[in-house]
Every structure is written in C-alpha cells, then in structure tokens.
Amino acid sequence: MSTAVRGRSRRVAPRRRRRFGLLGILLAAGVGLLLALPLLRGEIQKLTLPLEHADIIRQQAHKKHVEPALIAAVIYAESKFDARPSPAGAQGLMQILPATALFLAHRSGATSFTTADLATPQVNIAYGTYYLRFLLDHYGGDETLALAAYNGGEANVDRWLRDARAAGEPFTIAAIPFPETRAYVLKVEAAKAAYRKDYPTQLRL
Numbered sequence: 001m002s003t004a005v006r007g008r009s010r011r012v013a014p015r016r017r018r019r020f021g022l023l024g025i026l027l028a029a030g031v032g033l034l035l036a037l038p039l040l041r042g043e044i045q046k047l048t049l050p051l052e053h054a055d056i057i058r059q060q061a062h063k064k065h066v067e068p069a070l071i072a073a074v075i076y077a078e079s080k081f082d083a084r085p086s087p088a089g090a091q092g093l094m095q096i097l098p099a100t101a102l103f104l105a106h107r108s109g110a111t112s113f114t115t116a117d118l119a120t121p122q123v124n125i126a127y128g129t130y131y132l133r134f135l136l137d138h139y140g141g142d143e144t145l146a147l148a149a150y151n152g153g154e155a156n157v158d159r160w161l162r163d164a165r166a167a168g169e170p171f172t173i174a175a176i177p178f179p180e181t182r183a184y185v186l187k188v189e190a191a192k193a194a195y196r197k198d199y200p201t202q203l204r205l
Helices: 003-048 054-064 068-079 098-108 115-119 121-138 143-152 154-166 179-198
Strands: none
Touching: 054 068, 054 121, 068 121, 068 143, 068 179, 098 115, 098 121, 115 121, 121 143, 143 154, 143 179
C-alpha cells in the first residue's frame, strides 16, 4: 500500500468515529425525548387545560347531580383554576358574586356563611355547583340557558326566552344577544368536551 493511501485511511478513521459518536448522541437524545414525552404532555395539559380539586368536583357533582366535566368547564371558563377576584367582585374558582352567594346560602339553609368563605375551594365549588343545579332546574335541564344565566344573569335570560317564545322562535346559542355570554356558553361546552376526553378518570363519578 502506498504512503498516500495509508495516510487517507488514517484520516478517514477519526471521521467515522466522530460520525458514530454523533449517531449515538442523537439516538440517546431520541430515547430521552420519548421517555420525557408523557411528562411534557402532562405539563402542557396543565397549562392548556388545567384541573385541580378533582376530588371536590366529583364530590359536589355526585351530591348535586351535575356532570363533573361541566363543573370543571365552568371553572375553566370563569378562572382557569386561578381564584383571583374579578374586577366586578366575583370571588373564587367559580367566580361567584357575593350577592349571589348570599342568595344561595339563604336557599341552601347555610347559617354561618361569610363572603370570605368563597376563597375556599370546597365552599366555592359547593356554591357554584349548587347554583348550576338551581339554574338547570329553573330552565328545565336546558344547559344552554343555564350557562347563559350563569354568565349573563337570570333576568336577562328569562327576558330573551320570553321574547323568543312570543315570536314563536326557538332560543338557541346563536340567539343570545350578548356576544360575551354567547362566547361564554360556547367556551364552556367546548371545555366540557375536552375535560371528558382528557380527564376521564379524574372526573369519573
């Protein structure tokens, strides 16, 4: 073998070693990424569709006969599980106004309720779920009307419903006059479907 050929062979060998070394690094990185994917999916899910206090949600859903995914969806639409007070004064995870809470406390027979209690997840979810049940009963189980009233107020929904009936027309989501309330109902319904799909175990009764 000539000196030139031997020189080329010596130069090729390190390149091969570097290539195999790089391939090993890429394979190891790929395996690491595959192992980390479930954790990454979990972290992304927490950011995009968070769920906390699932035990309280299930408890209140069972007690008041409201679907757990619906309760979670209302919390998502109201606060995304961040219980800061709203500019309007609504409190807690389900963003309940103090006046509404007092009305609910009176209806439910609570004797020691204070507005400060709404900051407690157990109390807030209990009252919010009670209100959802009340609205569902008030509107004959019509979820669209109940959610519209949760956001836009019963007086408004009662008026819209009367106007639709007087005109001989069905009342649908598209007929909600308030854009914010219309968007709210759609958001809750979409979130409910997502919670059913992504948290089937955590939100199972």
